[in-house]
Amino acid sequence: MFCGALFTTGLRAQHPQPWNAPARFARPDLDSDEGGLWALMDRQERRLRRSPFVIRDHSLNNYVQDIACRLGGKHCPDIRVHLVRTPLFNASMAPNGMMQVWTGLMLRMENEAQLAAVLGHEIAHYLERHTLERLRDIKSASAFATFVGLFGAAGAIGQLATLAATFGFSRDQERAADRIGVLLMRKAGYDPAEAAKVWGNLLAESKARPDGGGASTLPMFATHPGAEERNETLATLAAEQPGGTTNATTWRERVRPFRSDWLREEIKLGQYEESVSLFTRMIESTPRDAELLAARGEVHRRHGGDRQFDLAVADFRAAEQIGHEPPEVHRGLGMIYRRRGASREARASLKHYLELAPQAPDAPMIRSYLEELGQ
Amino acid sequence: MRQLTMILSMLALAGCVAMAKVEKGERAIGDRLAVKIEGAWNQLDGPELGPAQTWTMEGLPIDQLLLYSGVKDGDLVHASGGDGKRKDFAFKANMQADEIVGMFEGMLTRDGSSFKLTRLEPSSFGGLSGFHFEYTLIRKVDNVVLTGVGWGAVSKGELFAMLYMAPRLAFFARHAADVERIAMSAKIRQSAQ
Incomplete structure (x- = not known):
């Protein structure tokens, strides 16, 4: 052959x-x-x-x-x-x-x-x-x-x-x-x-x-x-024979409408180290991308542990600063603060989440957390 | 290859899975969970099943009711873990409701199936404060769309939960009310007797 x-x-x-x-x-x-x-x-x-x-x-x-x-x-x-x-x-x-x-x-x-x-x-x-x-x-x-x-x-x-x-x-x-x-x-x-x-x-x-x-x-x-x-x-x-085009900008524009779903699917795999490695590489390429920071933060949050919660909060806050962050950033922050007993911060973040995503599937659960946290 | 694997798996399952009738009445699930059923179900037992008790009304793979009793911190919520090829999903005692649902989601999508949460809300289960959730699952192996429902609660660091799923068309609606009655009948004892 x-x-x-x-x-x-x-x-x-x-x-x-x-x-x-x-x-x-x-x-x-x-x-x-x-x-x-x-x-x-x-x-x-x-x-x-x-x-x-x-x-x-x-x-x-x-x-x-x-x-x-x-x-x-x-x-x-x-x-x-x-x-x-x-x-x-x-x-x-x-x-x-x-x-x-x-x-x-x-x-x-x-x-x-x-x-x-x-x-x-x-x-x-x-x-x-x-x-x-x-x-x-x-x-x-x-x-x-x-x-x-x-x-x-x-x-x-x-x-x-x-x-x-x-x-x-x-x-x-x-x-x-x-x-x-x-x-x-x-x-x-x-x-x-x-x-x-x-x-x-x-x-x-x-x-x-x-x-x-x-x-x-x-x-x-x-x-x-x-x-x-x-x-x-x-x-x-x-x-x-080096040379040729990469068409990076076109690529990013064409896949952008679908990327949120793909990121969510990746997060759901539960493969902490690989997902962090992937998202870190993507963030290095486009550091001011709130959606990517949110995705990496969510991976850290889902893994759990004090250090991972710190990393998640850092990513979520960075995404928030950039703006146009997905609503899940605020849910993630709220859940971490709730677990850490930081009621005031938890309340603020979870409220913000519900303002941005009032019809989210988990909205009833989040409302119950807010009631538990008090006004 | 997938077809071949399925055939071989089904043959293997046919030889290895035992089925027993679960009579109506109050039934103990492990040491600390009890449910009351108004009609007979079928319980399956085999190496690819567990740690949940697996019940079915129509037969696998049509519908399945998974009953978890006293899953401890670090325990897997599915069988056949540890091969390193697929991610394992284990319960952690400090998990919140959304994390437990995420764990079940991971378990149900280990084969590439697609899971979509449609509702998560507070609910009592077994006399404890817990949660209730609803979902859609598209099964990778045959593209069948399933509707699913689940309840769960954590007591003394142990998970008690119940999940039911069946094809969206016809089968889920046929058994949904019975399943909800079973969930409402659940009682969790505070300690093993």
Whole structure:
């Protein structure tokens, strides 16, 4: 296999082999293994279209689809991006052209070029027909006999197709997709240096965990090459021909209307260290963003503990000073003050919260706290 | 893969989950919680269940009633914790109502499901001052929209709670009144006997 060979013989970053995108794929014969795989993915895509987890906003969908089209070139009509509301870092590509991008990944992107790096990587899997390759690898392995025993011959193909399509690509395939993804980025005018930053950021987040990232919850870490290796490889590839756009301002403007929901979903995960690491990175990039400060403050508050409460109060107060802070800033402050027995401050903050969000689901509970705190 | 996992999990569950009838009348849940039920329920027991008692009227995964009795500080509120792959959710004795609801929210969304709190208000539970909450859960595995309701109270640093959830269409409404009567019947003893 072209890409496997490229990496098994070393990176050869200074003298990359040429790569040309294949012609558009015709729908394979339904009787073939590839046709069966496409049919299976078509069914999954029909289910996905009906899923309440899919983001249906046309503006955002068109924006991301356009980025995919810039990268996919002549394959644009065959690639369909679906944005899925799941607060983890993940994206996947099916052999029929269905791509899924999770909102946890969108939240972590700093600019358009970083998203292009991920989309380019996924499109590379599609162009190289990696899923089909994976299916054939599994079929030729001895494990196939086990599947035949379990599901019968026809059922086994279906199960293996599912396994091949969704369980993951080989590490060599991932390395190849990285390389082609960088080529696609460059061709579309994006700065390929942003690809390495995606993994660098993810690595920093993973290392923030108490176990240092040993048991990462990030699905993409399960099959992909080590983040350090990937970071280095992508940086080397980018250095071959530096330059290009990041479109950071456009990115921020286009995702801004959705970011509050994504931040809330991240907070709910309850992964204290990773969320603090993520929000701190985002705050370093835009220090006067009240929503980000509020989000980090809420993560500290939910974790609990004196030190975390101090950090939460500091973030909430900073958000308040900047202005246009979310109402939850005042609820957070009120709850901390209430717990600390600072009745006057608790009362003021909780009242402020109710003024800003009188219809909040927890308003009845907050009113009961105010009664308990007295006037 | 998800389909395969589901099939295997269901097969495993089919072999491992025991079901027993819970007759009407007053029923003890652990040492300190008792509820009165007016009709029979089904209680499930298995390695993937607990520490709550899991009851169902329609059968899993359609509806489930989770009954927590005396969850201590540091105890997980779900089974299968500690694998490091998914965040665990544990009760802390000093949690406030919104934090307890947040803990249940975390528990119910460990599989990627989506939770939306629709109401949180003060309420008595088991004769103690506690809270009542309502929520919507979109289950990741099958996209089914569930309506949920819960009650809770903390006594001597231990959590007592009851959660019920069922598909929004038909099933929740069918059992909501019974579930509320069960919640209203709850009694928490001050100490184990």
